[in-house]
Amino acid sequence: MTDLPTRIxxxxxxxxxxxxxxxxxxxxxxxxxxxxxxxxxxxPRIQVASFVNPKLVPGWADAAAVVAGITPQPGxxxxxxxFNARGLEQARGFGDRLxxxxxITFAASEAFSRRNLNRDHAGQMAAQREMIAxxxxxxxxxxxLSLQAAFGCNFGGEVTVAQAMSVLEDAMxxxxxxxxxxxxxxxxxxxxxxxxxxxxxxxGAVRARWPGLGVSLHLHDTRGxxxxxxxxxxxxxxxxxxxxxxxxxxxxxxGHAGAPGNIASEELVFLAHEMGIETGIDLDALLAAAExxxxxxxxxxxxxxxxxxxxxxxxxxx
Amino acid sequence: MTDLPTRIxxxxxxxxxxxxxxxxxxxxxxxxxxxxxxxxxxxPRIQVASFVNPKLVPGWADAAAVVAGITPQPGxxxxxxxFNARGLEQARGFGDRLxxxxxITFAASEAFSRRNLNRDHAGQMAAQREMIAxxxxxxxxxxxLSLQAAFGCNFGGEVTVAQAMSVLEDAMxxxxxxxxxxxxxxxxxxxxxxxxxxxxxxxGAVRARWPGLGVSLHLHDTRGxxxxxxxxxxxxxxxxxxxxxxxxxxxxxxGHAGAPGNIASEELVFLAHEMGIETGIDLDALLAAAExxxxxxxxxxxxxxxxxxxxxxxxxxx
Numbered sequence: 001m002t003d004l005p006t007r008i009x010x011x012x013x014x015x016x017x018x019x020x021x022x023x024x025x026x027x028x029x030x031x032x033x034x035x036x037x038x039x040x041x042x043x044p045r046i047q048v049a050s051f052v053n054p055k056l057v058p059g060w061a062d063a064a065a066v067v068a069g070i071t072p073q074p075g076x077x078x079x080x081x082x083f084n085a086r087g088l089e090q091a092r093g094f095g096d097r098l099x100x101x102x103x104i105t106f107a108a109s110e111a112f113s114r115r116n117l118n119r120d121h122a123g124q125m126a127a128q129r130e131m132i133a134x135x136x137x138x139x140x141x142x143x144x145l146s147l148q149a150a151f152g153c154n155f156g157g158e159v160t161v162a163q164a165m166s167v168l169e170d171a172m173x174x175x176x177x178x179x180x181x182x183x184x185x186x187x188x189x190x191x192x193x194x195x196x197x198x199x200x201x202x203x204g205a206v207r208a209r210w211p212g213l214g215v216s217l218h219l220h221d222t223r224g225x226x227x228x229x230x231x232x233x234x235x236x237x238x239x240x241x242x243x244x245x246x247x248x249x250x251x252x253x254x255g256h257a258g259a260p261g262n263i264a265s266e267e268l269v270f271l272a273h274e275m276g277i278e279t280g281i282d283l284d285a286l287l288a289a290a291e292x293x294x295x296x297x298x299x300x301x302x303x304x305x306x307x308x309x310x311x312x313x314x315x316x317x318x
Numbered sequence: 319m320t321d322l323p324t325r326i327x328x329x330x331x332x333x334x335x336x337x338x339x340x341x342x343x344x345x346x347x348x349x350x351x352x353x354x355x356x357x358x359x360x361x362p363r364i365q366v367a368s369f370v371n372p373k374l375v376p377g378w379a380d381a382a383a384v385v386a387g388i389t390p391q392p393g394x395x396x397x398x399x400x401f402n403a404r405g406l407e408q409a410r411g412f413g414d415r416l417x418x419x420x421x422i423t424f425a426a427s428e429a430f431s432r433r434n435l436n437r438d439h440a441g442q443m444a445a446q447r448e449m450i451a452x453x454x455x456x457x458x459x460x461x462x463l464s465l466q467a468a469f470g471c472n473f474g475g476e477v478t479v480a481q482a483m484s485v486l487e488d489a490m491x492x493x494x495x496x497x498x499x500x501x502x503x504x505x506x507x508x509x510x511x512x513x514x515x516x517x518x519x520x521x522g523a524v525r526a527r528w529p530g531l532g533v534s535l536h537l538h539d540t541r542g543x544x545x546x547x548x549x550x551x552x553x554x555x556x557x558x559x560x561x562x563x564x565x566x567x568x569x570x571x572x573g574h575a576g577a578p579g580n581i582a583s584e585e586l587v588f589l590a591h592e593m594g595i596e597t598g599i600d601l602d603a604l605l606a607a608a609e610x611x612x613x614x615x616x617x618x619x620x621x622x623x624x625x626x627x628x629x630x631x632x633x634x635x636x
Binding site for chain 1: 546548578632635
């Protein structure tokens with residue numbers, strides 16, 4: 001157990017990834033209220049909006065209003081997503097509130113690239129080269145390399161560690177060629193293919209190949225292994241995780257309505273705290289934010305801890 | 319990862335523990351249909367009924383009818399529960415269909431003993447001595463030692479490894495004194511207090527103290543750590559687990575309606591298979607049984623895999 005970290009940093013993606021998947025529009029005030037509840041609970045990093053084409057993603061037509069509406073909490077980093085120069089420009093308009101950083105994104109599965117990004121690997125190399133230039137022109141040379149479908153793909157099937165490593169090698173070569181200094185990898189399992197041994201193998205391979213770089217895990221709980229996979233990551237020394245309060249969100253690729261989405265932030269915090277790993281988050285306050293998320297969405301969300309409750313009241317009573 | 323077993327045995331407790339907690343009566347035919355679906359999926363061991371006082375547990379007034387109604391599947395062991403001589407006598411009436419065995423039960427938390435069994439530790443020692451005699455008179459000398467609240471207790475708070483070991487020592491002394499040959503321990507976390515490190519510590523202590531004996535884990539997913547705790551058990555070489563299809567059941571101690579219950583059998587099977595550990599179970603057939611359980615109960619059950627779906631259709635298509 002020697003690689004267990006003493007502290008981890010969670011990036012909350014519920015407001016961005018979770019609300020986006022809902023069929024109806026979520027009121028801007030609700031989004032703002034949830035983000036403020038999360039920052040008040042001590043969440044250190046929150047992805048608050050997506051600057052995307054409102055015709056394609058109508059749920060984020062209010063991205064600017066959300067960012068303008070939140071009450072910035074000292075010590076909390078607010079981040080946003082964008083996929084083109086126009087989105088980056090909008091995000092830069094909130095440079096005082098948002099922590100902006102450039103990112104390179106690839107998929108370990110070519111089938112996923114073609115289906116989700118509408119490009120093959122070569123096309124994605126060219127598109128990323130262009131996006132790097134756009135970011136560098138804005139003074140945001142990419143520091144993060146994100147690998148989608150890092151463990152498997154609903155369209156392409158199994159993804160081996162060798163296949164994932166090969167795409168990372170190509171991406172790192174592109175980064176070197178364009179002068180990007182990558183500081184961390186994000187390994188994403190948005191379709192729920194990872195298992196604990198696969199997490200150990202891929203994280204182990206990445207750390208062995210690039211020992212100085214950070215690794216972040218973006219895990220989904222589609223098939224119930226999300227927290228076990230996070231445990232495997234912790235054992236490998238991973239200190240950065242994405243998660244979504246209440247298990248907000250779902251999986252647009254699952255082909256099942258009601259399929260679970262990201263691992264629930266409160267379950268990850270509970271796992272960490274019970275194992276003596278710090279997060280800086282007040283778990284009971286986070287659970288209150290999860291209850292708010294459930295009220296906003298109006299149906300039972302997948303987090304078990306949200307419905308089972310924390311141990312704090314039992315510990316106080318004992 | 320050297321202690322990972324190559325094969326595990328799952329005891330399905332959904333029909334017994336899961337149906338018991340439901341407020342309305344579940345039709346006998348539904349109970350039988352679910353049990354038969356589980357055995358057809360290759361479940362090696364199913365707890366099918368509880369021979370208890372129907373005035374106290376009206377949901378099991380039909381225990382005899384359920385046992386009589388199932389279609390025994392070769393290779394599947396059917397087990398039942400009872401808490402007194404009368405229940406044992408009823409179960410013995412089905413000696414041709416049921417695998418009967420005697421069991422000694424203690425709680426690691428005295429507060430739990432008092433609240434759930436209505437006896438302190440000394441009272442429980444006396445009661446168990448009497449039950450051992452009843453079982454031995456029936457030719458069923460107890461071979462299993464079950465420890466409730468092994469990791470923590472909603473009424474008594476934290477349970478340390480030392481506290482759990484002390485109760486096990488007393489129980490093993492009672493077993494020796496009465497001529498019981500204990501073959502396996504069942505460590506139960508019905509209130510959802512375990513975390514992976516605690517599982518490793520307690521299982522490690524038990525295995526070090528009684529190296530020849532088997533260890534079985536009865537884990538609940540009350541707070542989302544159930545499958546991560548199972549993973550910790552697997553890493554410690556545990557080969558026997560209880561689970562409930564679809565995550566059927568709840569927690570009568572949680573104080574939350576809708577709190578999750580046992581770990582979902584299909585999530586445990588999925589975890590095992592993805593890690594190369596055999597269960598003898600057909601996961602897709604088990605998922606069909608989980609869907610049946612959800613239709614019987616008439617509300618969304620907590621299993622994520624049930625709603626996320628297995629990977630088999632994606633693997634076939636790839």
